[in-house]
Amino acid sequence: MSASHTSSEQPYKPQSRRLTTLCALAFSCGVILLYRLSVLPVSWWLPAVPVTAFYTVLVLKSPVPRKLVLVAAALLSGLGWAAWHAGDRLGQRLPSELERVPLVVEGYVCDIPAPGSFNSLRFSFCVTGWPGMPESDLPRRLRLSWYGGDAQMLQRHRLSLTVLLKRPHGNLNPSGFRYETWLFGKGFRATGSVRAAEPAGSLPCQLYCHFTATHQAIARWVSSRFSGASHYPLIASLMIGNRGAMESRHWEVLKATGTVHLVAISGLHLGLVAMGAGFVARRTMIAVPGHRLSEASLRWSVFAVIGASCVAYALVSGFTVPTRRALIMVVIATWALVCGREVSPWGSLALALATVLLFDPLAPLDQGFWLSFTAVAILLTTFAGRLGASGWFSGLLLAQLAVFIGLWPVLAQFGQGQPVAGLMANLIAIPWVSVVIMPIIIIGGIAAALVPDAADLMIPLMDAVLGVLWWFLIRLSEWQMSVTAISAAPLVLGAASGLLALRLPLPWFPALVSFGLILWLLPEPKPGTDAVNREVAVPEMRILDVGQGLSVLVRHGRDVLLYDTGPAVPGVFSAVESTILPNLRDLGVRRIDHLVISHGDRDHAGGVGLLVRSLPVGRVIAGEPDALRDGEVPAEVPVDVCRPDQRMLGELELVFWRSPGAVAGNDASCVLLVRHRVTGVEWILPGDITEEIETAFLGSPELATTRPGDRVVVAPHHGSKTSSSERWVDTLSPDLVIYTAGYRHRYGHPHPDVVARYGKIGAVAMNTACSGGIILNSTPDGLVVNEMRHDSPFWIGGKGLARDQCKIP
Numbered sequence: 001m002s003a004s005h006t007s008s009e010q011p012y013k014p015q016s017r018r019l020t021t022l023c024a025l026a027f028s029c030g031v032i033l034l035y036r037l038s039v040l041p042v043s044w045w046l047p048a049v050p051v052t053a054f055y056t057v058l059v060l061k062s063p064v065p066r067k068l069v070l071v072a073a074a075l076l077s078g079l080g081w082a083a084w085h086a087g088d089r090l091g092q093r094l095p096s097e098l099e100r101v102p103l104v105v106e107g108y109v110c111d112i113p114a115p116g117s118f119n120s121l122r123f124s125f126c127v128t129g130w131p132g133m134p135e136s137d138l139p140r141r142l143r144l145s146w147y148g149g150d151a152q153m154l155q156r157h158r159l160s161l162t163v164l165l166k167r168p169h170g171n172l173n174p175s176g177f178r179y180e181t182w183l184f185g186k187g188f189r190a191t192g193s194v195r196a197a198e199p200a201g202s203l204p205c206q207l208y209c210h211f212t213a214t215h216q217a218i219a220r221w222v223s224s225r226f227s228g229a230s231h232y233p234l235i236a237s238l239m240i241g242n243r244g245a246m247e248s249r250h251w252e253v254l255k256a257t258g259t260v261h262l263v264a265i266s267g268l269h270l271g272l273v274a275m276g277a278g279f280v281a282r283r284t285m286i287a288v289p290g291h292r293l294s295e296a297s298l299r300w301s302v303f304a305v306i307g308a309s310c311v312a313y314a315l316v317s318g319f320t321v322p323t324r325r326a327l328i329m330v331v332i333a334t335w336a337l338v339c340g341r342e343v344s345p346w347g348s349l350a351l352a353l354a355t356v357l358l359f360d361p362l363a364p365l366d367q368g369f370w371l372s373f374t375a376v377a378i379l380l381t382t383f384a385g386r387l388g389a390s391g392w393f394s395g396l397l398l399a400q401l402a403v404f405i406g407l408w409p410v411l412a413q414f415g416q417g418q419p420v421a422g423l424m425a426n427l428i429a430i431p432w433v434s435v436v437i438m439p440i441i442i443i444g445g446i447a448a449a450l451v452p453d454a455a456d457l458m459i460p461l462m463d464a465v466l467g468v469l470w471w472f473l474i475r476l477s478e479w480q481m482s483v484t485a486i487s488a489a490p491l492v493l494g495a496a497s498g499l500l501a502l503r504l505p506l507p508w509f510p511a512l513v514s515f516g517l518i519l520w521l522l523p524e525p526k527p528g529t530d531a532v533n534r535e536v537a538v539p540e541m542r543i544l545d546v547g548q549g550l551s552v553l554v555r556h557g558r559d560v561l562l563y564d565t566g567p568a569v570p571g572v573f574s575a576v577e578s579t580i581l582p583n584l585r586d587l588g589v590r591r592i593d594h595l596v597i598s599h600g601d602r603d604h605a606g607g608v609g610l611l612v613r614s615l616p617v618g619r620v621i622a623g624e625p626d627a628l629r630d631g632e633v634p635a636e637v638p639v640d641v642c643r644p645d646q647r648m649l650g651e652l653e654l655v656f657w658r659s660p661g662a663v664a665g666n667d668a669s670c671v672l673l674v675r676h677r678v679t680g681v682e683w684i685l686p687g688d689i690t691e692e693i694e695t696a697f698l699g700s701p702e703l704a705t706t707r708p709g710d711r712v713v714v715a716p717h718h719g720s721k722t723s724s725s726e727r728w729v730d731t732l733s734p735d736l737v738i739y740t741a742g743y744r745h746r747y748g749h750p751h752p753d754v755v756a757r758y759g760k761i762g763a764v765a766m767n768t769a770c771s772g773g774i775i776l777n778s779t780p781d782g783l784v785v786n787e788m789r790h791d792s793p794f795w796i797g798g799k800g801l802a803r804d805q806c807k808i809p
Helices: 002-009 012-034 048-059 063-090 179-186 207-226 232-240 248-256 267-286 295-316 321-342 345-359 367-383 392-413 421-450 454-477 488-502 508-521 575-586 608-614 625-629 691-698 726-732 752-760
Strands: 103-109 114-116 120-129 141-147 158-166 190-199 536-543 552-557 559-563 592-597 617-622 639-641 645-649 652-657 671-676 681-685 710-714 736-739 764-767 774-779 782-787
Touching: 012 063, 012 345, 063 345, 103 207, 120 207, 141 158, 141 179, 207 232, 207 295, 207 421, 207 454, 232 421, 232 454, 248 454, 267 295, 267 321, 267 421, 295 321, 321 345, 321 367, 345 367, 367 392, 392 421, 421 454, 559 645, 575 608, 592 608, 592 645, 608 617, 617 625, 625 639, 691 726, 710 782, 726 752, 752 764
Parallel strands: 141 190, 559 592, 592 617, 617 639, 681 710, 710 736, 736 764
Antiparallel strands: 103 120, 103 158, 114 120, 120 141, 158 190, 536 552, 536 774, 552 559, 645 652, 652 671, 671 681, 774 782
């Protein structure tokens, strides 16, 4: 009987594990599914799912339906779990009437303050109280900037702040970086600036509050001991995860070489800590007599030491969301190794995925989540059950090659290129960081904590090993080749074929040489002057959402015109990098036939040099060409002054106009009329002209004397009171007026008087701050207008949020 019982149990264990893996995957799929929805589902049914599944399993006798029920229940549980957390986060709202109003908040600084633009300090603030207001549904976490702020005051940790806040808002376009998504994923439900600060040491401080205070104290200690090092920003990043001292030059090199992951506390760093702790623990415990410690006890003792060491390093590193994610993955991977062959590596990956999403249901909004798990899956695909063994060097080479190929389509999906230099950079940098730099950093930190004077001895050694790495990365970053000009289908097919080939027991050197030749033959990232754009059947104008600024894309057939490049702050922000280039790439734009820069203001001409270096431009026309020639545009690219002229863009007629005489600044704006005579649609892009120049334009022969079928006007100067005079509004009498202004911007555009003028003549008004990007198509049935806010996810365009309640003043 016992034998029969044993034989019946043995096959059950693998089946049970497979069912557990399926349920873990189903739960993960449910969580991920939520972020594909445009409406947040209700989560009240979450407790009902496991209860219903439990009684259904009791009733069903066949094991197959039982498994299907459990998997379906896991899927719905994941969806409900994520919906519950997302709903709770969205429930934290700042009422619109409190925006840009001085408010007092109490709480504590919950991350390490970092220098920002315009002499500011940027930090996260965890709110414990809103004096004088009900606190039930107000934001619990703020993202703040303090211009001219006092760093010593922030060290007091618990503070009472006077702040000006806004609800979460960012640029909304089909492609490019979405600030609102980043804020939602990080838990920031309002942003703003600090006006005054007072210490509030009497405020209650719970566990997380004490932890953040300790971590900030550790950061100050590291700064006091190691700030004299030449490579202090790298030391602080690797030692405690503090990247606040990193400058733009560091990020440029790391991005160009695909090594940003080296300075973010991730699975690599925690894996190194686990390996080191495991080695020391096993060597120590082997010395224990065998009769005192069995083999199983030895394995689990080593596992306990590894887990404790990884947790300690994660805490010292700030215990951020990416660090917690890496900690879970490393602990589960170590547990799988301790269990040996009893646990499948793919089952461990599924369990790690579900565990991460259980603790952080909003993780799918983070790009790092996808890159981390994809990289692990790629390595498992390459090495798990691979035919033939690999030595340490060929294994390292194989791993880097596999990750390089496998992550290529994933990075392309996020609008990023795969730096070819990254293959060589990681091949050298990862073992150098693993074997040399990290041990020195960790030992140096411990030594300085035990013997303060040891820091002076360790700094030269740290600078030496980091100096070698940095010199190598700088040299590789000068190799300007980032392969991005490949469509999605061939990219995925090529990556799958490459990973399949890497599983075969072939010599690695010929494979590497062959792959290198393929990369060498691929096109350069910047298309040539003969590059062909994707064809557009009907004339299209896209008003891109670039905040307080302007950028308009005009297309018909394969011809493209870009009017203005939006705002830019050197070293901080560029609409070209974050918005324009990603949208052009996804629209299949590989060259710009006409680049029109209305005038030289930074909110219209920001980042134009980057654009010209990234894509071939046929012709550059500017209202203030001297402003562009002064370092913005390469000398070899001619810049023509805007003057009265007419050209064709497909079926679209382009009419250029600029005020004659000695004009500068806003009044030098190049005005562009775009006409589609087939449908009678006309667009007017006036730049920032003022009322005086408006009058001159209205009297010019370039303006059509007959009223077009539909007339769209982009309001001059974003709707400023110095523009859009009554004569301008009455003469043009547009059917649609579009304001391109920032949300709750300090300039207050559009001005209420201007809005009233356009409203008086019955013009439909739109503002990119509310609508996001606006797409206008000239079709045989007339003008078709689409607003991006109607296609936005629930955490951006949901009911009661900033865009849903956004109104033009």
